[in-house]
Amino acid sequence: MWVTFDRDFPYHIPExxxxxxxxxxxxxxxxxxxxxxxxxxxxxxxxAVKSPRQKQEENExxxxx
Numbered sequence: 001m002w003v004t005f006d007r008d009f010p011y012h013i014p015e016x017x018x019x020x021x022x023x024x025x026x027x028x029x030x031x032x033x034x035x036x037x038x039x040x041x042x043x044x045x046x047x048a049v050k051s052p053r054q055k056q057e058e059n060e061x062x063x064x065x
Contacts, residue, residue: 001034001048002031002032002048002049002050002051002052003029003032003037003040003041003046003047003048004028004029004046004047004049005024005026005027005028005029005030005040005045005046006026006027006044006045006046006047007026008023008025008026008045009040009043009045009046010022010023010024011023011040014035029052031051
């Protein structure tokens with residue numbers, strides 16, 4: 001799941017029971033685990049976006065005038 005973070009978001013990895021955290025920086029776009037993305041979106045830390053590859057393919061497929 002691709003998201004762009006609006007605020008810094010500390011993601012605590014559930015498998016590590018709070019012993020490991022990934023800090024995502026505001027203004028950056030990342031491919032994250034779905035569970036992480038859903039938590040960030042629910043907490044208004046991030047918004048879902050299309051993958052950079054999909055954006056590039058859409059731009060390449062547009063006819064040029």
